[in-house]
Amino acid sequence: MTVTAEASPTVPTLPRRRAVFPFTAIVGQEEMKLALLLNVIDPKVGGVMIMGDRGTGKSTTIRALADLLPEMDVVADDPFDSDPSNPELMSDDVRDRLSRGETLPIAKKKVTMVDLPLGATEDRVCGTIDIEKALSEGVKAFEPGLLAKANRGILYVDEVNLLDDHLVDVLLDSAASGWNTVEREGISIRHPANFVLVGSGNPEEGELRPQLLDRFGMHAEIRTVKDPTLRVKIVEERSAFDRDPQGYLERHQAEQQELQERLVKAQELLSSVEVEYDLRVQISQVCAELDVDGLRGDIVTNRAARALAAFEGRDNVTVDDIQRVVTLCLRHRLRKDPLETIDSGYKVQKVFADVFGVEPPDEDA
Incomplete structure (x- = not known):
């Protein structure tokens, strides 16, 4: 009896990561794009507050920016993505290891964009200390929060005008100082929290208090495009991306690479x-x-x-x-x-x- 092997079904090759709409293909909204790029070049500008109508591409643009940025060097076994060459961007633990002459393991990592949900608690944002473990084992057991995950990346808060004022204060304090400190029952832990803070919102749902608004470095206003020709172009570009994301990205690869190199040179200059x-x-x-x-x-x-x-x-x-x-x-x-x-x-x-x-x-x- 002759046995024939069944042809195995062809498994499609999956892309390494989910396709993100390219930053260079975004039509219009020049004010918002400029503010975001300047904050990437110098994070000490202090973040961006983007206010505008619904459906104007705020979230799409911010995700596109994070995807555009080049990979960065991080300390491989550090939960805070410390910079292995800049002491100002290192956690205290990494700095201690370096002072002891230890060789730090280095890895490459894409810039992280963290979405902060409206219902997030302070513990989820700042991190928590395991008091029981700290007392029983004598170690500082720290569970990192969203601020730790966002270090050296982008922290995006959609509808920031609906976020609890206390949490907004925490975010702005960390963004300004570059550090997050968690204190509980006499135990204190701090870690680097250098990130570009980007908030967005719809003015119809209310403005931030002037005291909080002043803490954002820049404020961009975006409006719904009125020109019919431009609206058609935006719809066509989005439709082309949705039909063939990988092909669309390949067509914009050269522009993306050029802008990425321009940002790196700007940071150096x-x-x-x-x-x-x-x-x-x-x-x-x-x-x-x-x-x-x-x-x-x-x-x-x-x-x-x-x-x-x-x-x-x-x-x-x-x-x-x-x-x-x-x-x-x-x-x-x-x-x-x-x-x-x-x-x-x-x-x-x-x-x-x-x-x-x-x-x-x-x-x-």
């Missing part, structure tokens, strides 16, 4: 970018005339202008750089009353034009 003294004085004059509380507005505008100059391959900030970022950095700092609406940008640009002696904006535009 950033430390050598200078802002002339006269320009710094004029930036502070704009903040003073707009009656911006505190000095965050001055600091963020300087940082964002330097990041933009680095992105464009220059080591000197120009007036045009400042003009392109000043609205993003200041308009959300003008609200004194929670019932006020955020300035569209006209007021900021008008004062900027007066101080810097450039053409004032068209109020109708």
Whole structure:
């Protein structure tokens, strides 16, 4: 009797990871894209608050940005993805190991984007300490939270205006200091929490309090596209991606690679970018005339202008750089009353034009 083997069914080759819509293929929303790129170049800009209509591509753009970023070196056995070459981005444990002369195992890892759910508890966000294990075994048993997972990555909070104010405070404190500290029953543990904080929301559902809004480095407003031709293009691009994700990604691979290399070069150039003294004085004059509380507005505008100059391959900030970022950095700092609406940008640009002696904006535009 002749036995014939059945032909085994062909198993499709699966992509290594789920396809994400490419950042370079996103049509419009230039204000949001610029703010996100500048925060990637210099995370100390302080994050982005994106407010806009439903269905305008906020989440898609942020996921696309995380996917665009190059892989980074991490300490392989460290739960906080410590940077093996920068002590400022190391956990205390890794720093101790390095001081003892230990050789750190290094691995490559994609930049992480962490979605923070609205119902998250403080323990889930900050992490928890196992008190029983700490007391019985004498070790600091720490269960890392979302802040630990987001270290050296992006922490995205959708509908941040609906998040509990206390949690928003925790996120902003960690984003500003770069560290998260958990204390319980006399036991204290801290770990690095350097991340780009991105919040989004719909103005119809309420604004953040001015005190919290001021803590975000930049504020981007996005609107539903009205031009029918542009709307058709957006729909066509999305449909093409949904039909053949891998083929669509291959067509945009060269643009993605070019932008990725540009971001890496900008990060390397950033430390050598200078802002002339006269320009710094004029930036502070704009903040003073707009009656911006505190000095965050001055600091963020300087940082964002330097990041933009680095992105464009220059080591000197120009007036045009400042003009392109000043609205993003200041308009959300003008609200004194929670019932006020955020300035569209006209007021900021008008004062900027007066101080810097450039053409004032068209109020109708």
